Amino acid sequence: MSVAVLDSQTVTGFVEAKEAFKNCVEEYFKVLDADGDGGISRKEFEEGLGRIFTMELESRSKEDVDQFYSTIFERFDEDGNGMIDRNEFMVLMREIMMAMARGIGHLPVIVALDQDSLLMMAVKHELARTQ
DSSP states (O other), rough: OEEEOOOOOHHHHHHSSSHHHHHHHHHHHHHHTTSSSEEEEHHHHHHHHHHHHHOOTTTTHHHHHHHHHHHHHHHHHHTOOOOOOOHOOOOOOOHHHHHHHHHOOOSOOEEETTTSSSSHHHHHHHHHHHH
């Protein structure tokens, strides 16, 4: 874990840097697609999401957690095949990041982030731009 300072512009700037964001999301897709079949199953998603985002699901009931994952697949599995493909995953990650940006707001916040988290990639991207 590392401590970082970020605000909504840190996150939106990363998402809007299309090539950097796409490359990062592609790497995460490869990690989550454990069997390499070109799609992320619900099981793969459940097992791997914590690698990208710090999740606070342990304290939730099994029903709440199941509903969380069901909602994601209902919303983002556009072709209804039970898998999140690369394009669907890109849309999902973009939407999550933009929601995080709105939640963070314009004032800087101090957060503890995993080195490999998507938010840490946004911080690293911002640092690289400003140096």
